[in-house]
Amino acid sequence: MDRLVDAEREALIRLGRLAASGSIDVLFDAMAEELAHITDAETGETFTVGSGVCRFEADGALTLLAGWGRVVDDSHPIGISLPLHGDSANRRVYETGRPARMDGPRDDVGPIAERLNKIDARSVVAVPIFVDDRLWGSATVVSERARPLPANTETRLAGFAALAATAISSAQHREQVQRLADEQSALRRVATLVAAGAKPEDVWASVLAELGVLCRASRSAMIRFDPPDVVTIVAGWSADGAPESISARWPLSESGLSLLIDGQRPVVRIDDWSRMGGELAETLRARWSVNTSVMAPVLTGGGIWGGVVVHSPTGIVLPQDTERRVVAFAELVSTALANAAAGAEVRRLADEQATVRRIATLVAQQAPVPDVCQAVTDELIALLPVEDVVICRYEGDGTAVILGRRGMLAALHPVGLRGRVDPDTAAGQVCEQRRTVRVDSYVEAVSVSGQAVREAGARSTVACPIFAGGRYWGWLSVTSAQSGRVPDLVVQPVTDCIDLIATSIRNVETEDNLRASRERIVTATDEARRRFERDLHDGAQQRLVSLALELRLGAPDFAAAADEIDSILDDLRDLSRGLHPAVLAEGDLPAALRALSARSPVPVELTLPPHWPGVDDSVQVACYYVAAEALTNVAKHARATAADVTLAVHETSLTLTITDDGAGGADRTRGSGLVGIIDRVEAFGGSLTVDSPPGQGTTLVATLPTARASAGRTTGG
Known part of the structure; x- marks a missing residue:
């Protein structure tokens, strides 16, 4: 008896020291080992083949926090969570809150029974552990002896569990305080990055590393939703330092977390990927051995941008406070994205204004239209997220001439080329409809030019008409080689440039028309003067000369002369009416x-x-x-x-x-x-x-x- 009391006293002294200074994981490991020693100390012989400290989860599962002996192996590591299916001592403890014993061979079913049968357990005693007056978990000892564990094992273990609960409570409170402190420090570090205007990629890397450590996760990742139905991994972290598969893309239909998350649900949790289907789920299970995943949405002004997700390995369940932590860090990512978006928008607007200002200066200097067109294509290819820009003048006979071009299609259709406008291209559609048109795919193009553009790598195009003086002049089009549509944000700077091109065209045409008009006026004036002189010389002047000769010769018929004078006056009146x-x-x-x-x-x-x-x-x-x-x-x-x-x-x-x-x-x-x-x-x-x-x-x-x-x-x- 004294030996048993001394063993218990020494065990409790060691636990007390660990509770005061050691980590809670070390405390659990010590508890598991001391359980076996206390049981064997009573008889002086080795009864136990294993012992463990387990915690009951809110969903009714049993998580192994520490183990000693044959209870733990590669298939059942520390941290494994097993459902309380079938009959077992721990299930009885969970349901009754009292010690439970199971002796002799059993034919029970369930994960716990399968494990006990694998290690040939013949006798099992489990006692409840109450922490802060709530059923927290259990202390369990397992024996392979045919003879049951001693009759007072439950009493000894219960006394030990009651004293150990104080150590657990103290350690948990200390660890909770430390975890909160660590969490606040991590949040402060990330918030400092956000406040300093760090790039979103740098914020992502910091968030994933901090979350992975705080949540004791095996992996963490940042995902982005790409319309209409793609999920892209844009950043990742792993506890073992293994490189992540960044930019991996998965169909949205195969991403269980992404399908579940929405604007009204702040966080999503999957505790068992074995029930999920699809290639992504298979990869998470086979390649990364993921068991539990928690994801919180990352929001932007336009809705859900993506999500932050943490994973635990097979058999390990993430703590219940993981959701709260992931949400907190996701909010910081949302703020970083909003800051980056605002900064990018300011820079984009400034770049657009600078582009428009440079082109407007060129127009004000009355540069030739082809020079303006080439300058516009040079500016837009540098400003916009596109791979080709072209400006064409429509010739009215189904053909067009390229006046400006820059980008991936310049070698195929260079400046100066005149060619036919095919209806299955953006050029053909804008000529027909005389409005802005989109071509989001060249897959079905059948014309020679449409197929050539597709083979050159073009994926989508936006073409905008150019009107000068109320008439259709040509078009400006931008083409992307990236997947998806040409972004809508390109339309405004393109429209601004089109207005400047139209102004340049009108200026040149006005000057040309004015010059031609002056030439016509001078020509018409000279022609009218010559005609007037000819009419006077060949008409009234000749008749006056003849009349004067007749009068000098003493014309006898004065009445005829008077009639001639009247006729001449009529001719002169007709000439004046022409003026x-x-x-x-x-x-x-x-x-x-x-x-x-x-x-x-x-x-x-x-x-x-x-x-x-x-x-x-x-x-x-x-x-x-x-x-x-x-x-x-x-x-x-x-x-x-x-x-x-x-x-x-x-x-x-x-x-x-x-x-x-x-x-x-x-x-x-x-x-x-x-x-x-x-x-x-x-x-x-x-x-x-x-x-x-x-x-x-x-x-x-x-x-x-x-x-x-x-x-x-x-x-x-």
Whole structure:
């Protein structure tokens, strides 16, 4: 008896020292060994083949925290968790809270019974351990002797367990404080990184290492959800230092954690991957021996970005406070991502503005359009996450010319190349639809150019139309060789550059048009002067010379001479009418339009304002000639059966609209008639629009600013 008391006293003294200074794991190991010694000390012989300290989990499982003897081996390591299935001493302790014994051969089923049968256990005694008045676990001894363990084993073990519970409680509280301190230190280190604006990749590495150590995990990982259905491992950590398979991609349908997690569920836990299917689950089991996994979502402004996950090895269950820790670190990752995203957005906007500013400067310097186009492609390829940028001018005959290009397709389709626009490409679609289009795959391309682009590595394209002066000029397209669509963020900088290209085109065309208009005006003036001189020389001048000779010779017929003089005066009047419409000299613009409509070979429906204010004579003359030239074009070229002429007066301008039901297809850039009208209108600071779809007639709208009204002059319509 004294020997037994001394053994118990010495065991408790050792446990007390460990509880005061050692780790809780060392305390558990010592408890398991002391259990065996106390049992054998009573008889002086070796009864036990193993002993263990176990903890009951919330889900009813039994976790082996420490073991001695044959209770522990490679198939049942420390930390293994076994369900309490079947009949066993520990299950009885769990259900009753009292000591339990099982002696003799058994045919029980369940993981615990299988283990006991494997080590030939004949007698098992388990006693409860209460910590802080709650059933915490059990102390168990196992014997392979045919003779049962001594009758007072339960009493001895219960007394030992009661005294050991105090040591466990003290050690647990101390360890809890230490774990909280370690957790706060780890969070502080990661938070310092986040506050310093560290790269997300550096934050990920720190988070995974800190979590792995805190949670005593075997592995930890950072995953990202890639739309629409892919999970990518972007960072990893392992306790053994083995390299992780970074950038591994898995279908979302095979990622059990990712499927379970959502914005309303703060954390997800899988305690048994053996029940999960798919290639990912098989890899976790076979390659990494994962047993338990806990994952918390990483959120960004747009929703769930990904998750932080920790794993334990087969047989080991992660502590119950793991969820709380993973959530805390996931929130720090979310903050780091938000900071990085905000910084990246600021840098992106600054880069976009710098790009636009450089191109705008080039446009302001009136650089040639091809130079502007090439500069735009050079800037965009450096700014955007794309691999090719091209600007093309549409030629109107189903072909286009490349004016600017930079990127992976430059060798295939270089600057200066003119080629056919195929309908199964982004270029063909934007030419047809005249709006921004997307091509997200070239897999089904059948044209030569579409197949060539696909073979060169193109995956997706965004093409945006370029309009100059209201007409379709060409397009700018960006192409990506990466999986997925071209990001939406490219559209705004592309649109800004298109506006600058259109401005450059308008500037150049305006300058060219102005130069051509001046040349036409000079040419027309010279031609009118020569014609006037010819008409005077060949007409009235010759007749006056003849009349003068006749008078010198004493022409007898003075009546005939008078008639000749009257005829000459009529010729001179006709010449003057060519310089200024006589009808305007005698009336106003509405009256002149009535006379013009009456003489038109094509029936004209005339609409005039109810009241006509006095308008500067030069404006009326310009408007009259616009109507005259337009109706002449209708009669000569439109093949129309009717025309409408509408004059409207506004506060500072007047609008003349001429519409016919003819063949349409009029081109304002071709034909001297429309060019002459444009020159005349623009000379007064006005504008002219022509809408002439083939087969649907033509509508011409001329807008002229009105000069200061003539005082006191008003005429009825």
